[in-house]
Amino acid sequence: MSYKTQSHAKGSTKPGFSSFKTATPITYPGRWPRDALIQSTLDPSIASIEPWLRPLPGSGCTFAYVCIIAAERTLIGLADGPCRELLTIAGIDHVRFVTRAEISAEPERSLYRAIWAAKSDTVPPAFLTKVLTGLAEGHEWTVGELADATNVQLEACLRHIFALSSQGITNLHWSLKPTAASLVTARASHPPIFPEVQAENSHARRPPIRAELPIR
Numbered sequence: 001m002s003y004k005t006q007s008h009a010k011g012s013t014k015p016g017f018s019s020f021k022t023a024t025p026i027t028y029p030g031r032w033p034r035d036a037l038i039q040s041t042l043d044p045s046i047a048s049i050e051p052w053l054r055p056l057p058g059s060g061c062t063f064a065y066v067c068i069i070a071a072e073r074t075l076i077g078l079a080d081g082p083c084r085e086l087l088t089i090a091g092i093d094h095v096r097f098v099t100r101a102e103i104s105a106e107p108e109r110s111l112y113r114a115i116w117a118a119k120s121d122t123v124p125p126a127f128l129t130k131v132l133t134g135l136a137e138g139h140e141w142t143v144g145e146l147a148d149a150t151n152v153q154l155e156a157c158l159r160h161i162f163a164l165s166s167q168g169i170t171n172l173h174w175s176l177k178p179t180a181a182s183l184v185t186a187r188a189s190h191p192p193i194f195p196e197v198q199a200e201n202s203h204a205r206r207p208p209i210r211a212e213l214p215i216r
Contacts, residue, residue: 019049020168026051026065033063033078036103038116040076044171044187045069056089061097078103111177118159119166127152127160131170135186143172144180154180 016025017034019041026049028034040046050066052075061077068074072093080100089095103109127150134141134149141149147157161184164170173183 019166021046021049023048024051029063032100032103035109035112036076036078036098037065038112039103039108040065040067042112042115042165042172044173044185059097066092107177111174115162115172116166118162121159121163123160123163126150127157128164128169131164131184135170135184141184142180143178143182143184146184147180 016027017037018025019037021041026037028037037049040049046067046069048068050068052064052066056064056077059077060079060082062080063078065076066073067076073091074094074096075089075092077095077097078100079097082099085095085097127146130150131141131146143158143161144154146152146161147154150157152160158178161170161172161178164184165172168187171185171187172178173185
């Protein structure tokens with residue numbers, strides 16, 4: 001089963017979804033499956049994303065893709081409603097069904113879209129150097145600390161971090177919305193271990209993903 005991303009011109013297709021976690025573009029059938037791919041891209045627990053082109057008869061899924069986490073292959077099946085559980089699939093270690101309602105919940109969907117919209121931004125070299133130097137030395141910045149250290153307005157600093165996160169350079173950790181207390185860390189294929197001094201900072205401790213979606 002293949003999925004084509006239809007453009008407004010009849011019979012034509014867009015190239016599909018690409019990110020720093022995909023080796024090849026993934027064609028998708030609509031806006032909310034694209035939202036799911038964006039959310040998986042920005043989830044620090046997911047190392048890479050692959051297309052899934054085989055049929056899933058009787059499952060109720062309308063679209064599926066594969067996430068690699070901790071060297072295991074998890075199939076993400078998307079559906080408008082409940083799905084029938086699939087016990088085993090060749091080449092897959094885990095199966096996770098996600099509904100349109102989970103992916104489309106606000107304010108998360110709009111925040112993910114805002115982060116992803118910055119992916120083509122050019123980050124000032126001085127700002128990028130400051131971030132990378134600090135992360136290489138093991139420092140985990142908050143957005144507020146970065147704004148102070150780089151003498152950049154908080155709003156502009158956050159936009160730069162959106163760009164770096166969507167480009168695969170950093171992770172941004174937030175709760176209900178990004179704030180000055182949100183933590184910026186080096187990107188890894190697994191969630192970072194936070195120091196105990198961050199325990200009171202809920203924004204710093206929660207990865208950028210809804211509670212129902214992560215594949216743990």
